[in-house]
Amino acid sequence: MVLDRLGHHEEAVKIVDMCLGERWQNLALDLKGGLSGMGLGLLRFAATTGDTALRDAARRLAETVADRLAPPTPYRRSAEATTRGRD
Numbered sequence: 075m076v077l078d079r080l081g082h083h084e085e086a087v088k089i090v091d092m093c094l095g096e097r098w099q100n101l102a103l104d105l106k107g108g109l110s111g112m113g114l115g116l117l118r119f120a121a122t123t124g125d126t127a128l129r130d131a132a133r134r135l136a137e138t139v140a141d142r143l144a145p146p147t148p149y150r151r152s153a154e155a156t157t158r159g160r161d
Contacts, residue, residue, distance in 0.1 A: 077089065078119065078122060078123075079122075086119065089115075090115075090116065090119055090128065093112050093115065093116060094116075094131055096112075098135065098138050099138075103139055103142060103143070109135055109138060109139050109142075110139060112135060113132050113135040113136050113139065116128050116129075116131055116132040116135065117129065117132040120132060
């Protein structure tokens with residue numbers, strides 16, 4: 075995350091917390107302001123910090139994006155099952 079790389083770790087953590095607290099079903103899928111961009115940011119921050127919970131959240135977010143892009147089937151989890159970063 076750019077804030078962290080520029081030495082603003084506390085601010086970066088606040089942004090990550092905001093992302094994890096978002097209702098993911100309300101967000102678009104794009105890179106700029108949506109789930110795809112949020113997922114990449116979480117994954118990058120997880121790699122930088124070694125935080126496995128953030129990596130897992132990024133994975134759940136990716137599953138949410140995939141669910142929203144794919145037609146529903148009885149074998150896929152619904153996106154509503156993963157609407158928040160934290161339960």
